Amino acid sequence: MSAGSKLETLQTHAWPSTYGEHAKPRMGFFTDTSVCIGCKACEVACKEWNQIPMSIKGFSGKSYDNTLDLGANTWRHVAFVEQQVPAGVEDGASLVEAAARAAAMEAGVQTYQEGEGIRWLMASDVCKHCTRAACLEVCPTGALFRTEFGTVVVQEDVCNGCGYCVPACPFGVLDRRKEDGRVWKCTLCYDRLKDDREPACAQACPTNSIQFGELAELRERAEHRLGQLQNAGQEKAQLYLADEDDGIGGAGAFFLLLDDPEVYGLPPDPVDTVRDVGAIWSGAAMAALALAAGIATAVFGGRR
């Protein structure tokens, strides 16, 4: 069955082999930023459901963003990007719109500065639940684990706050809660999933920008949507983290963006550091041998 072979490529080594018959289809988020309106209902719903402490950062001066990043106390973060765009008809605006603008300008109304406008990009960011999750792989206590849904969750009763996952995450998702000493992040509402409910953010999203479901199905939906947007002239519409050949083996939470990932604060080429752990260990081993040789030379290589 083709669906079966597609599922194969979505699997991680820790799942579903460790769960056997208890393994569930891999669940995830498809965040279609083209319909995000920046209402932050996802942020609020997440805080409410997961009882996350408040995190007031005040006025940031960065558009409507006063959350700024994902962290121990922010598991959803809505980014706001303001871009100056040329507003000519050749750039995708309709003929009607262009004619109306020309008429307005003829009448002396300055609708756009120097013929340019502002476009507003909004995107709700979240833990990516990577196929190859560096946080999980470097966690020395096993507090981070792969659930039966293929998601990545921190067990707060095991985490000892060593902080290794924090710089290991290529997206800067994890952080340690100061007052608590442990690391916290999105659980993809593990408790709700166990109860056959969708995560709080997805349920709260009024425009269906955050779509929850089986990953294989979400990816198909995303391909269709990308095609629609490309056909509609959104030349920079792109799927982010939707493929297995990227540095993290694809993500459980992937995105449809209208500009390059870095514009939204996302790394254009995130890599699971553990890919290189073999080279890293061999470097450490060679240096250890060199140290042995150095000490031996110092001890035996001259007078006593």
Place this chain on the structure above:
Amino acid sequence: MTAADGTSRTTAADGTSRTTTADGTTRTTEADGAARMSAADGAARSDPGEVRSYHGQPVLKEPVWTWEIPLYFFTGGVAGGSAGLAYLSQVRGDEELARRAWAAALAGIAVSPALLASDLGRPERFLNMLRMFKVTSPMSVGSWILSGAGASTTLAAVNAWTGLFPRTSRIAKPVAAILGLPLSTYTAALLANTAVPVWHESDKLLPFIFGSGAALSAGAIGVAVMPPGRAPAARRLALGAAVLEGPLMELMTHRAGEHGKVYRRGVPSRFANISRACVIGGAALLYRRGNSSRIAAIASAALLCAGALATRWSIFEAGFSSARDPENVIGPQRAAIQRGERPGAARLKPRSAVTDPTMGSPPATR
């Protein structure tokens, strides 16, 4: 200016130069020019090669580790290097240096777990470190190395000073010496195995710097704890490592390319300068006066240890600078995509052509 220009990853990766017509001045010599030429792109007017970011916000999180960690890199190196020096000195018959080096190793390994536990968010859960053994986690491997080295070094030092446990320590001593080697270098693997660019990209040289730092501090302490001129082996070890330390650091900074810039400014650069001054000064003093004056020997050892510590601190701080700076993270990633070396994580082209080109609702699900 066709849609095909900006829509395929292979186009973006081919690196050929193009000229856009949307804005006659924008040369798209970089492969991503094709992606940038979209007229609806606010950054089309930015300088070629300029790194775009989200309001200058960091992409990565800075580590949460505090001063205990670079200090532990030092004490672990002292313990590891001293154990090797002690064991081989004993093999060669230099019992006095061996005894004192075992004491130095014990001192180093005794404070290490305390430093590590103190850095934890939940110190009372220190033992959770030994819940499992994971080779993908240098911290897990290191916890086991530290445990093994701690037990064997303690036995070895107790035996060297009291003569107790003669039979166990015959095994414990070589074990401590051998475990001391990875104890000195695994910490470099710990830093390299992160997403922090300046650490990750230095995975080859970082362990050698940590190893040389271990030799430097162990040799220096060996000189300081012996009467002047009575520890030639420790002196050779310290001087040899002192000669390597600077060039290794320089080479690593150079090899890290773009990422290495963080060593040239701010706090990492200050610590690197302190390290250089201490190591050169300490080595010169040790070389000239170390054999004749006890005070000079101790002063030079203090300088060399300060140098080894400052090197670790510079590397530690460089990671923070590197993680904090979105350009340091995004720039090289984007550049590798433009050069066609990496596919990147974004795709402009749909996998299959859309048969229904209208903007409609997605296909019905479930």
